[in-house]
Amino acid sequence: MPHLLLPFVLVVAIITVVPGPDMALAIRNGVRGGVAAVWWTGLGCCTGICVWAGAAVLGLSALLAASAVTFTVIKLAGAAYLTYLGVLSWWHSRRRPEPLSPVVATSAAPVSRLSAYRQGLVSNLLNPKIGLIFLTLIPQFVASGEPRIATSATLAGVFLVMAVVWWRLFSLAVGALGRLLERPRLRRTLDRVTGTVLIGLGVRVAITK
Numbered sequence: 001m002p003h004l005l006l007p008f009v010l011v012v013a014i015i016t017v018v019p020g021p022d023m024a025l026a027i028r029n030g031v032r033g034g035v036a037a038v039w040w041t042g043l044g045c046c047t048g049i050c051v052w053a054g055a056a057v058l059g060l061s062a063l064l065a066a067s068a069v070t071f072t073v074i075k076l077a078g079a080a081y082l083t084y085l086g087v088l089s090w091w092h093s094r095r096r097p098e099p100l101s102p103v104v105a106t107s108a109a110p111v112s113r114l115s116a117y118r119q120g121l122v123s124n125l126l127n128p129k130i131g132l133i134f135l136t137l138i139p140q141f142v143a144s145g146e147p148r149i150a151t152s153a154t155l156a157g158v159f160l161v162m163a164v165v166w167w168r169l170f171s172l173a174v175g176a177l178g179r180l181l182e183r184p185r186l187r188r189t190l191d192r193v194t195g196t197v198l199i200g201l202g203v204r205v206a207i208t209k
Contacts, residue, residue, distance in 0.1 A: 009162070047120075048124025056131065056156065089198060
């Protein structure tokens with residue numbers, strides 16, 4: 001595995017930073033709850049990655065590839081959840097927001113840590129593409145003759161560590177934009193933009209074959 005580790009890290013880095021439903025959700029929560037909301041959304045996503053990684057190591061993710069019904073059910077549930085969050089974001093944008101600093105305590109923020117964590121977790125678990133990524137990606141970096149479970153678990157651990165580091169950096173980047181996010185008009189606009197993106201991603205997930 002050592003000679004395959006660097007290529008694996010490069011592929012995972014690309015997968016991690018490419019915008020998707022999780023990132024759109026984090027930005028939406030960041031507008032309403034600041035740095036902490038983004039971070040806890042990311043932790044929820046990382047927990048979902050742990051679940052998918054464990055399933056892939058145990059071979060359970062193969063069910064998604066083998067069962068069209070299972071894949072479709074998870075896919076439609078995820079699409080419905082993303083669409084719901086998008087509509088909710090648009091609904092919140094109708095209200096006149098109060099000034100909000102992303103560095104204030106989350107107890108005073110519209111999005112609690114638990115809510116952000118739960119949304120990140122559910123969004124990730126209802127995205128069957130994450131399971132298929134583990135199903136198709138990790139085996140390609142397990143060399144012949146290596147213990148499959150041990151090597152797969154190691155690669156999954158690398159994937160998870162990179163995801164945690166990325167989410168921390170991403171949440172701090174949102175913090176750097178804190179003064180901009182304090183502007184009510186900008187927050188309202190971002191709510192609507194991220195809401196539209198989430199709805200669009202929900203539709204895209206629903207029609208994905």
